[in-house]
Amino acid sequence: MNRPKPAAPLLTLLPAMALVPVLIVTWTGLHGGGLSIWQQFLSGALHPSLDPDVLHAVWHGLGVTMATALLSWSLSLLFGVLLGSVCADVVWRSWSLPIWPATGLRRGLAIPRAVHELVWGLLLLQVFGLHPYVAVAAIAIPYSALVARIWRDHLDSADHRPLEALISAGVHPLSALMTALNPGMGAVLMSYGGYRLECALRSATLLGVFGLGGLGTELQLTLQSLQFRELWTGLWVLAAVMLLLEQLLRLWRKRSGVGVHGQRRMLLFGTLAIVLGVIGTFWLRLIVPDQFSGLSWIGLEVPSWTQLNLAATELPWYPMILETLGLTVLAAGIAIGLPPVALLLWPSPRWHQCCSIFWACMRWIPPPLMVLLLLLSNRPSLAIGALAIGLHNSGVMGRLLLEGLQQQSGQRQDALRAIGSSERISWLYGLLSPQSPSYLAYGAYRSDVILRETVVVGVIGGSGLGWQLLESLSSFHWAAVVLVLCCYCALTISGEALSDRCRSLWLQS
Amino acid sequence: MFEGERIALLGRSGAGKSTLLAIANGSLRSEQGEVRWCGASIRSMPRRKRREIGMLWQDLLLVEELSVGQNVNSGALGRHNLIWGLANLLFNVDQSACKHCLQRAGLDADLIERGLIDAPIRQLSGGQRQRVALARLLRQQPQLILADEPIANLDPAIASDLLDHLLNRSPEGQLNCGAKAIVISLHQPELVHRFDRVIGLQEGELVMDQPADQLTPADLSRLYEAG
């Protein structure tokens, strides 16, 4: 008897199992004590503050946030594509070189990726001071590494035979790469790159730490002081910008081109990305002129070996790592499993539209706000944190899934329906099934992000890595910061190795 | 292998025809022995020499996202520099050469004039794709053509037409396609009369190598039945 081997579409549904324990815990902890504050929160939505001071602050904050997002997005695409190409095996093989430098670089890139942009921001702040570029670099560094990973994975999993054919016909490797792989990568760049802009906007919003007075600062401070009407002013503005961005990107994606047109569009996209980056730079200079007083390095004492040893004995390693892993697994399960399950429940266009709106809301609400809202009507527990991060990220995954499904022809689903399968089965086999491998791949990347995001809900309290990191940072206990960051890196690298292994085990052949 | 020679490579599926061609082309490394072209080993040959060997792959290996014209031009990438390669992605370079090659590959002149060059590859039928791949090969202007089952999926009329383009000789004895020699692997033993020499493979072993006109039906049936 052969061992049961889950098929790809089942693998996309299975993670939703994480919802079961989370919902049970949440259900038992539910109480109505926070209803009055919920009510205030919701009524704030209808009556956002229109005070000129607030509007001015939000408008200024929006400018800073947009400029930061544009510049960091542009930089992360540029460096991401370059780094991703350098660490792709196929590129080294094209020049008939050994591939170990690519492998080494790839492992190395896990380090910038493992650290949340908030933490990058605080670390860079230590050595450069408050500077607009610190915020930009804080987003650009982890994002470049993330784009590099996606780019590399797509490059290495593309069909290489046309490339080999060209190389064996005596074509220069660079020319061959540009001709054989570049056109296919164009689609990846345009859909994924556009999506990164939205992510960069979200991150720039989350990063209010830099004394730039960005939208994030407004949101965070109004949230901390529970000024819901002022909070909603910022939230509505953020919603408008996100919606606008999404519509623009949709318009862009709708018209795909092939051949010369496709290539020109891709070039245009690249140019646009760079131009927007330049615009972002000037914009920042315009808004915060007196903060561009030269970037200088301010040294920081590096913790000594004995300090590290001491810190290592102080840190509660087991509960810390276990809690973080638990949080990550549960949140990733919700984020990956919820979208396909929700769509499967009722595969009709109208319902899918509802889902899409729901997910847009999930992406829109910043995780700290989601945590506070959930916490107001529930007892504090790990499940709350998992639910908050999971729901937020399910918004992202849901969007990716729907987008992928919309790009399919639907012939398979029709064929299955024609032989009398039920609506759900034909959706599952006809649409979800071919989409599953790439969805799961994105799910793996998302788990990376979720691991980093555990920093954001560290405030729920506890002993997780995220909380420990914030606590060590606020105590300026650098030895502990170094150790916790190392732990994050180790988790990211092993998580990546695990997901690679799983993918090659389940999804190929 | 001699100048002007046309060789047919025969054998059952899995006998090693594709492997042999890939080794001859240099994209696979052989465990023993060495492939030489004009006296130089194929593995250490500079790019300048490699572009003299053209290959018509079994699955064509066209770039799906590019247009017909760009794919045909990619045959000439070996002769041009990087700038030309990039220009090919953004503009319709050397249109006339492209059209000429498409015509020589037997595509309908009418169709070519009606903007076939800008059509994406995935809109084409199987036969048309095969011809675009052939046009790409012609655009490369190779000295040696290796073709891996170029007619396996084609209807007989198109197949014979395609072979005409590859195998016909001018009255002076030059191959029409411009190459000095040609090796084609086949599944149709009835077509061997169009070749000069036949090589038979069986489970990776060379079992037959004789002029095409000396071939007997018994030889062929032995090749396809034994083992």
Add this chain to the structure above:
Amino acid sequence: MTNPLTRVRKKGAVVLLALLCSQGATVLPANAQATLRIGAIPDQNPERLNRRYGQLASELSDSLKVPVRYVPVSNYPAAVSAFRTGSLDLVWFGGLTGIQARLQTPGAQVLAQRAIDAKFNSVFIANTSAGLQPIRSIDGLKSLKGKRFTFGSESSTSGRLMPQHFLAQAGVTPKQFAGGQAGFSGSHDATIALVQSGSYQAGAVSEPVWNVAVKNGKVDPSKVKVIWKTPPFGNYHWVVRPNLDQRFGKGFTTKLQKAILGLTPANERQKTILELFAAKRFISAQDSQYQPIEEVGRQLGKIR
């Protein structure tokens, strides 16, 4: 080639340009003169912070004849680091963050404090359903064992450091709370809201914030009440960087101190500023007043 997309793109470019211009217009032109940058730990709502420090910046700018700018920072350690790296010159710190900042920036001085900062209090609040009785002596804090308890922000003196210190004196460690840990709500207001909702059964907040919340009717007395008021400790103070005399001319630090101490309710704008700070006057402060907090910070590992 004028397909609809290019048209949209052109429109987009125009919109973007218009946006940029309007953004630029909201900002004063850059000034070549050295700017005094003031900051604060984010312990209020942003509107109040902006008004408080915006007004103060214009006041100081007028009295000192140098450009002064308020730079908002949205978390406590970032304010400390910004001060250390010289991105902020004058900061309104809390007790703990002020000590962290001064320890990391040799030569930094305490300029002033408010009268209430010399004798600051925190209150422990509890949800009425938790069954907690008002506490008479510090030992009574033992009744919090096994309850769901939350602090405010990690670096807050009144919302975390001193409450944790008093708990420790009573022999209660965060491990003894329900769930084996205390929560960190992030701010005093959030602590009040979370305790009132019942998600946490008890919490510690700064007394002035609690009083303001009660005054504004944000507290439902039937759901949440004070169970203990801590002994007094030193808190907020102005800290200034050591190099201001070099940058702005000899005696600038003294002039700055005089300007802050000289704020009086007699002047209309100065009155508003003092009201926004909830103070009658600023008074001078000594480093030694914060010695006890430094010791507590070291005990609890918040100062290394």
